[in-house]
Amino acid sequence: MRIALLAATLLLTACSKTVLDYRQQTPVLKLDEFFAGSGRAYGVLHDWRGRQTLRFTADLCGEWQQGRGDLYEVFYFSDGRIEQRHWRLQQDSSGKISGTAGDVVGEASGQLAGNALYWQYVLRIPYDGSTLDVTVKDWLYLIDPQNLINRTTMHKFGLKVAELTLSIQQTDASADCTPLKQQVAELAAKL
Numbered sequence: 001m002r003i004a005l006l007a008a009t010l011l012l013t014a015c016s017k018t019v020l021d022y023r024q025q026t027p028v029l030k031l032d033e034f035f036a037g038s039g040r041a042y043g044v045l046h047d048w049r050g051r052q053t054l055r056f057t058a059d060l061c062g063e064w065q066q067g068r069g070d071l072y073e074v075f076y077f078s079d080g081r082i083e084q085r086h087w088r089l090q091q092d093s094s095g096k097i098s099g100t101a102g103d104v105v106g107e108a109s110g111q112l113a114g115n116a117l118y119w120q121y122v123l124r125i126p127y128d129g130s131t132l133d134v135t136v137k138d139w140l141y142l143i144d145p146q147n148l149i150n151r152t153t154m155h156k157f158g159l160k161v162a163e164l165t166l167s168i169q170q171t172d173a174s175a176d177c178t179p180l181k182q183q184v185a186e187l188a189a190k191l
Helices: 002-015 178-189
Strands: 037-047 052-065 068-077 082-091 096-100 104-113 116-127 130-144 147-156 159-172
Touching: 052 178, 068 178, 082 178, 096 116
Parallel strands: none
Antiparallel strands: 037 052, 037 159, 052 068, 068 082, 082 096, 096 104, 104 116, 116 130, 130 147, 147 159
């Protein structure tokens, strides 16, 4: 029995991944380059059973100065909801990322390496007339300079409750974010 337990533990440990496993992968993901200007995202949310529950598109626009960025997002869900998020991001020279947003409890934190970013945070989501706090584990992979794939798992009490797959495309790195900033502010004021 001990040998089986030890073998299972070694197998699980050997299969675990860390973002540093991707440090040699290219192209290198630089948030201040990929999330600069405008972007468009397409995503699908699956429940814990793997069933599709929501689809969405999102408009994004980012502005950066000296390792600090503002990322504005407006989401359009298949159930008719429109939501916003304003990320305030910070990146240091070692690739450590931190961020805050209105629906994030506390601070998000993560690490860049090669073409990947792993970060984690607690997200407060609307649920059954109230809200629910879920732990979000995000893996972002840069495919080419204009395209990124995001795989997300959401957990409650340590159990996976949902998965999200998202494709993000940078559309204009020099776009003015003013119109999306105004839309985010108007949506936030309605909360």
